[in-house]
Amino acid sequence: KEVKLYKGGNAVPDLEVVDFWKESLKDLTDVILTDQYSFPNTGEIFVDKFDKYIKASKLNNLKGLNSYKHRSYVHGTSQTFDSFWLRNHDKRFRCFKGEFFYHKASWKKFHTWCYLEDDHIQTNDAVVISLPFSDYGKEHPRMREILDECERWEVPVLIDCAYYVIGEGINFDFTEYDCIEDITFSLSKGFHLSNRIRAGIRYTKEYYDDNIHMYNEWRQYSHLSAHLGTKLLSHFPPDYPVNKWRDKQLKFCKKHNFKPSDCVIFAFGGDEYKELNRGTEVNRLCISYLIGDKIDEL
DSSP states (O other): OGGGGGOSOOOOOOHHHHHHHHHHTSOOHHHHHSOTTTSOOHHHHHHHHHHHHHHTOSSOEEEOGGGOOEEEEESSHHHHHHHHHHHTTTSEEEEOTTSOHHHHHHHHHHSOEEEGGGSOOOTTEEEEEESSOTTTSSOOTTHHHHHHHHHHHTOOEEEEOTTGGGBOOOEEEGGGOTTEEEEEEESTTTSTTGGGTOOEEEEESSOOOSHHHHHHHTTOSOHHHHHHHHHHHHHSOTTHHHHHHHHHHHHHHHHHTOEEOSBTTEEEEOGGGGGGOOSSSSEEEEOHHHHSOOOOOO
16 A cells, blocks of 8 residues: 555655664674773763764854753663653653554553643653654644743753754753753754664763763763764765755655655655554645655665
8 A cells, every 4th residue: 555655754765874884884894893991982072972963053053052961872762761751750641642652652551741731841750852843843833832831840851863863943041941841853864774773962061870871971871883874974974865955855745646755754645644643733744755765784
């Protein structure tokens, strides 16, 4: 069935990225065999590189990241989520409808939770919001309203920027809200097959001495992933996915009568795609494999 072509959210298949992986994977012996305290701190190097990459975007403008003094390597945004939930395990978790499925899948088993649309903010809540928002590919229209409430009631917030590397028009100042405790980014949506290396960054104002801070201090993370992530960000310029694929996205949407998302891998379809509806008024379609290169996986 055609609708199945549009499920999920994947980076665009890209021959240039495949060639990069093939070249970069040839010799990783030094990363594996060198003593971890003799070898350069791969996680710290990656975090510094990714921080500069995020701030160098010409299509987006995030302010206030420098006020988050503690930057850590994470194995994708999901590790940041897990740590946030552990730290706030006794709270009621909140997110918008249409948010990343991982939250609901985890919360329904182990936590109390409620959609933001279904109840007002309460003092014992903890909130996760994606920016760009997972279902819209842009800032959620109620995001700042919710943040104002969180600020009023001192409710902790995690901002998930997993789609930042594939989006444009994201303008936000993190210094406006003290309630935002964690901000997280990853490479997975921006570069073909990079989901396999699980490389991301977490920003926090406070030092939590949690699993993430502990493992960064002990260098107990994937040195291979950190090393490859740094090479990837050194090879491809900021905004690369959007600059490369935007024209193809727009042409594909025009041909198929879709509305393009501000995130380059997504489009919005009509009622015939309601099977893919994730709880909001839009039917989000992933068009990565339909606008990208035809390639064999590594």
